[in-house]
Amino acid sequence: MTQRIPIVxxxxxxxxxxxxENRARLEAAGVFSINIIASPGAGKTSLIEQTLPRLKDKLxxxxxxxxxxxxxxxxxxxxxxxxxxxxxxTGGDCHxxxxxxxxxxxxxxxTQFDLLIVENVGNLICPANxxxxxxxxxxxxSIPEGDDKPYKYPGTYRGVDALIVNKIDLLPxxxxxxxxxxxxxxxxxxxxxxxxxxxxxxxxxxxxxxxLTQHATHNMI
Amino acid sequence: MTQRIPIVxxxxxxxxxxxxENRARLEAAGVFSINIIASPGAGKTSLIEQTLPRLKDKLxxxxxxxxxxxxxxxxxxxxxxxxxxxxxxTGGDCHxxxxxxxxxxxxxxxTQFDLLIVENVGNLICPANxxxxxxxxxxxxSIPEGDDKPYKYPGTYRGVDALIVNKIDLLPxxxxxxxxxxxxxxxxxxxxxxxxxxxxxxxxxxxxxxxLTQHATHNMI
Numbered sequence: 001m002t003q004r005i006p007i008v009x010x011x012x013x014x015x016x017x018x019x020x021e022n023r024a025r026l027e028a029a030g031v032f033s034i035n036i037i038a039s040p041g042a043g044k045t046s047l048i049e050q051t052l053p054r055l056k057d058k059l060x061x062x063x064x065x066x067x068x069x070x071x072x073x074x075x076x077x078x079x080x081x082x083x084x085x086x087x088x089x090t091g092g093d094c095h096x097x098x099x100x101x102x103x104x105x106x107x108x109x110x111t112q113f114d115l116l117i118v119e120n121v122g123n124l125i126c127p128a129n130x131x132x133x134x135x136x137x138x139x140x141x142s143i144p145e146g147d148d149k150p151y152k153y154p155g156t157y158r159g160v161d162a163l164i165v166n167k168i169d170l171l172p173x174x175x176x177x178x179x180x181x182x183x184x185x186x187x188x189x190x191x192x193x194x195x196x197x198x199x200x201x202x203x204x205x206x207x208x209x210x211x212l213t214q215h216a217t218h219n220m221i
Numbered sequence: 222m223t224q225r226i227p228i229v230x231x232x233x234x235x236x237x238x239x240x241x242e243n244r245a246r247l248e249a250a251g252v253f254s255i256n257i258i259a260s261p262g263a264g265k266t267s268l269i270e271q272t273l274p275r276l277k278d279k280l281x282x283x284x285x286x287x288x289x290x291x292x293x294x295x296x297x298x299x300x301x302x303x304x305x306x307x308x309x310x311t312g313g314d315c316h317x318x319x320x321x322x323x324x325x326x327x328x329x330x331x332t333q334f335d336l337l338i339v340e341n342v343g344n345l346i347c348p349a350n351x352x353x354x355x356x357x358x359x360x361x362x363s364i365p366e367g368d369d370k371p372y373k374y375p376g377t378y379r380g381v382d383a384l385i386v387n388k389i390d391l392l393p394x395x396x397x398x399x400x401x402x403x404x405x406x407x408x409x410x411x412x413x414x415x416x417x418x419x420x421x422x423x424x425x426x427x428x429x430x431x432x433l434t435q436h437a438t439h440n441m442i
Contacts, residue, residue, distance in 0.1 A: 040260045040345045040374065041366025068346065070372050092376065094315065094346040122373070124261045125289065125315040125344055144365035144388065145262025151291050152343070153261065155313065167365065173394055 015130055018098035022105060022133025029110035032216040033118065035096075035132050037156070038140035040122030043166040045073045046199040047140055047208075048117060052080040054209045059114040059216055064088060064104040066096040066121045073119060082117075084108055095126035098133055115216045124149070128156040136161040136215065143167045147177045150184030157185060162193040164208065169198040236351055239319035243326060243354025250331035253437040254339065256317075256353050258377070259361035261343030264387040266294045267420040268361055268429075269338055273301040275430045280335040280437055285309060285325040287317040287342045294340060303338075305329055316347035319354055336437045345370070349377040357382040357436065364388045368398045371405030378406060383414040385429065390419040 026033050038044045048063060055061055062084040065073035074087035086104045088096060101118065108116075118134055120127040128137075139160040141149060144167060150157045157163075163185060171178075185192065193211055197204030247254050259265045269284060276282055283305040286294035295308035307325045309317060322339065329337075339355055341348040349358075360381040362370060365388060371378045378384075384406060392399075406413060414432055418425030 039262060039343070039366075040370060041363075067373055069375050070369075072369055072372060092346075092350075094344070121346070122260070123315070123344060123346055125313075125342070126347070129313075142262075142365065144363065144391070145260075148291075148293055149261060151293060152288055154290050170365070170391065170394060173391060 012129065015098045018102060019131035019133035022098055022101050023135070025105055025110065026116065026133065026135075029113075031110050031113050031116050033116040033134040034136045034138050034162075034212070035118045035120060035127075035134040036138045036140060037120045037124070037127040037160070038122060039124045039142070039145055042122075042140045042142040042145065043164075043199050044119050044122070044140050045076050047164060047166065048077050048082075048119060049080040050199045050202070050205055051117070051209065051212065052077065052082055054205065055115070055213065056081060058213060060112060061115045061117060062086070062108055062113045063117045063119065064096075064101065065119045066090060066100065068092060068094075068121065077117075077119075083113060090121060094121055094123050095130050096120050096132060097130045101132045101134075115212075124153050124156055128159055138162045138164060140164040140166055143170045143174055143176050147181040148184075150181065150188055154188050157192075158188045160189065160192060162195065162208075162211065163189075165194065165196040166199060168196050168203065169201045233350065236319045239323060240352035240354035243319055243322050244356075246326055246331065247337065247354065247356075250334075252331050252334050252337050254337035254355040255357045255359050255383075255433070256339045256341060256348075256355040257359045257361060258341045258345070258348040258381070259343060260345045260363070260366055263343075263361045263363040263366065264385075264420050265340050265343070265361050266297050268385060268387065269298050269303075269340060270301040271420045271423070271426055272338070272430065272433065273298065273303055275426065276336070276434065277302060279434060281333060282336045282338060283307070283329055283334045284338045284340065285317075285322065286340045287311060287321065289313060289315075289342065298338075298340075304334060311342060315342055315344050316351050317341050317353060318351045322353045322355075336433075345374050345377050349380050359383045359385060361385045361387055364391045364395055364397050368402040369405075371402065371409055375409050378413075379409045381410065381413060383416065383429075383432065384410075386415065386417040387420060389417050389424065390422045
């Protein structure tokens with residue numbers, strides 16, 4: 001496998017340069033941006049569906065949704081009130097990269113938005129390695145995935161700025177040791193902003209909305 | 222991105238050749254083998270924990286567990302009665318490949334086993350692209366992931382021989398349209414062997430155990 005390493009590094013270097021360009025474009029337009037990553041089915045799109053109506057009349061929001069196939073996610077974002085909802089189909093690639101985000105930014109008049117929400121491809125590994133140029137990375141974990149995930153995916157948990165712990169409404173039905181989960185998170189990422197919540201019941205959403213609104217309105221980058 | 226394609230193809234070709242060698246070794250020793258793939262937390266390890274005791278006195282089983290980090294999974298497989306439980310830490314790679322499996326086979330006396338269960342890295346995309354040399358690929362889906370996953374990950378659903386639909390005990394608590402899910406599965410993979418079950422309650426496990434035992438004992442390859 002050794003011979004692959006230089007190639008991957010070259011790709012990552014090129015990606016990082018493009019990510020910096022994306023960041024500069026977003027900042028020039030005054031747009032705060034987040035990159036949401038998660039396992040398939042952890043609830044990225046549900047979180048966006050619950051978030052958009054709560055930002056109405058406060059922030060103008062655009063979404064970019066990455067998927068292997070279909071426009072199911074951007075359809076849901078548009079229905080939830082996104083000012084623009086762009087779908088990227090990677091066609092097989094297991095993550096978004098800075099080139100793909102640049103293509104999406106080309107389709108937006110950034111001056112018309114305050115917040116850009118990027119929903120990455122459902123994958124707990126690869127998206128963590130590719131910067132997009134967004135300001136904050138948000139990981140959506142979920143109770144049914146199990147309490148051992150920080151231990152098994154340390155690189156992903158280490159690199160994020162905010163951690164949503166979704167589906168807390170299922171805690172009564174699933175063996176999930178919150179102490180064990182939290183110990184793993186704190187060991188890897190002691191300063192992460194953590195938001196246990198449920199996109200079904202709405203419990204815990206206020207704290208997340210406050211965090212997001214604070215960052216987007218005061219450019220707390 | 223175009224310039225990456227030839228490199229990836231070369232890697233896949235080399236991988237396929239090694240996968241064929243792995244297959245030949247397994248068949249020479251009379252070992253039936255499955256490759257289990259799934260999202261993080263869908264229940265691969267729980268399935269293995271529930272499967273091994275039910276195969277006791279019938280089949281001699283070895284497991285190979287792939288993870289980014291930790292030996293949590295192989296510890297659980299060993300505790301559940303695997304005759305041998307080998308952990309592969311990929312160190313960041315988002316899937317197992319044929320080279321990694323070859324390294325694991327080198328550590329096993331294959332003549333001592335009837336069944337090899339390979340648990341791939343938790344990822345719904347990348348493992349589908351790398352053959353290992355195993356006889357059957359088993360996808361573990363789970364109710365909390367949502368009913369849209371066949372539509373969003375068509376390549377993965379198309380390529381598998383058996384589909385476990387795990388965590389059916391959570392159906393009363395989660396909006397999951399089984400009809401919609403099944404329509405997606407059947408459109409992509411009409412002949413897949415499907416097993417709705419719960420590793421918590423044990424419901425549905427018998428049909429899965431029968432399928433696995435039939436294939437392993439009669440070399441239904």
